[in-house]
Amino acid sequence: MHYVKAKGILSPKNGMNLYRGCQHGCIYCDSRSLCYNMNHDFEDIEVKENALVLLEDALRKKRKPCMIGTGSMSDPYMPLEANLRYTRRALQLIKKYGCGATLITKSNRIIEDIDLLKAINHSTKCVVQMTLTTYDDDLCRLIEPNVCTTSERFKTLKALNNAGIPTIVWLCPILPFINDTEENIRGILDYCSLAKVKAIICFGMGVTLREGNREYFYSKLDESFPGMKEQYMRRYGGAYMLESPKHRELMQLFHSICDRYGIMHDNDAIFNYLSEFEQNSSKQISWF
Numbered sequence: 001m002h003y004v005k006a007k008g009i010l011s012p013k014n015g016m017n018l019y020r021g022c023q024h025g026c027i028y029c030d031s032r033s034l035c036y037n038m039n040h041d042f043e044d045i046e047v048k049e050n051a052l053v054l055l056e057d058a059l060r061k062k063r064k065p066c067m068i069g070t071g072s073m074s075d076p077y078m079p080l081e082a083n084l085r086y087t088r089r090a091l092q093l094i095k096k097y098g099c100g101a102t103l104i105t106k107s108n109r110i111i112e113d114i115d116l117l118k119a120i121n122h123s124t125k126c127v128v129q130m131t132l133t134t135y136d137d138d139l140c141r142l143i144e145p146n147v148c149t150t151s152e153r154f155k156t157l158k159a160l161n162n163a164g165i166p167t168i169v170w171l172c173p174i175l176p177f178i179n180d181t182e183e184n185i186r187g188i189l190d191y192c193s194l195a196k197v198k199a200i201i202c203f204g205m206g207v208t209l210r211e212g213n214r215e216y217f218y219s220k221l222d223e224s225f226p227g228m229k230e231q232y233m234r235r236y237g238g239a240y241m242l243e244s245p246k247h248r249e250l251m252q253l254f255h256s257i258c259d260r261y262g263i264m265h266d267n268d269a270i271f272n273y274l275s276e277f278e279q280n281s282s283k284q285i286s287w288f
Contacts, residue, residue: 001045002220009054015069020046024079024147027220028173031073034212053088059097066277068094071104079193091116100124100277106131108148108156114163116221121165123251125278128160134179134186142224151221166198180244189257199264205250206243
């Protein structure tokens with residue numbers, strides 16, 4: 001872990017990453033790609049030491065409240081968050097300035113901040129997005145080794161729903177020849193139904209590989225799935241998008257089950273929902 005001073009914290013679309021790099025060790029992580037110009041080891045987490053000062057300054061200057069997002073490039077609930085508490089302190093600022101929040105994570109550590117999530121959601125809107133890739137916990141430990149298992153995430157989703165916090169699942173990536181099975185998709189969607197998730201984002205059955213994350217992914221295939229790298233290379237070569245041979249049938253299954261369970265599964269509609277700021281009229285907050 002090392003500290004840097006950041007020049008800014010919010011993107012034009014009000015997203016932020018308090019950290020760079022990740023400790024979860026997911027074998028497919030796109031954030032390892034060289035195109036993101038990370039000049040340090042991925043596991044050597046870059047902590048933006050002035051992030052909270054920058055965030056408060058940015059929120060103070062906003063003419064009206066909005067949704068603030070985090071987690072697109074670096075999980076806000078890595079193990080180091082337990083000590084640093086940057087994400088919790090950012091949520092406190094978001095609440096202070098009457099904004100909404102949406103967070104993307106794989107970690108059940110988010111439950112430690114459920115008091116703030118509930119408070120934000122009571123006044124405006126707070127949405128938790130959680131990635132699920134495999135129904136099988138043993139497989140989960142191989143492809144996402146340093147984060148809680150899918151069954152633990154399922155319990156987290158249920159707890160969030162019980163607290164009145166809307167949840168959205170990212171169903172990705174689906175790795176060809178590894179978790180691209182009907183059994184896996186059905187298992188994940190059953191979890192989503194039982195946890196009463198509002199929506200599921202899915203861009204297709206497959207995985208993307210770029211320079212940087214491709215090499216890491218293949219090295220992990222050699223460790224845990226002997227012979228699989230060669231199968232990938234024969235079929236996909238150096239392609240960016242590696243679509244599962246079962247893509248079409250699994251997508252049909254995905255959409256049909258979502259319809260049956262009443263789960264939103266139109267990506268455009270989901271992203272519109274995530275970006276839309278909502279004010280609870282019964283708990284109006286003065287912006288001035």
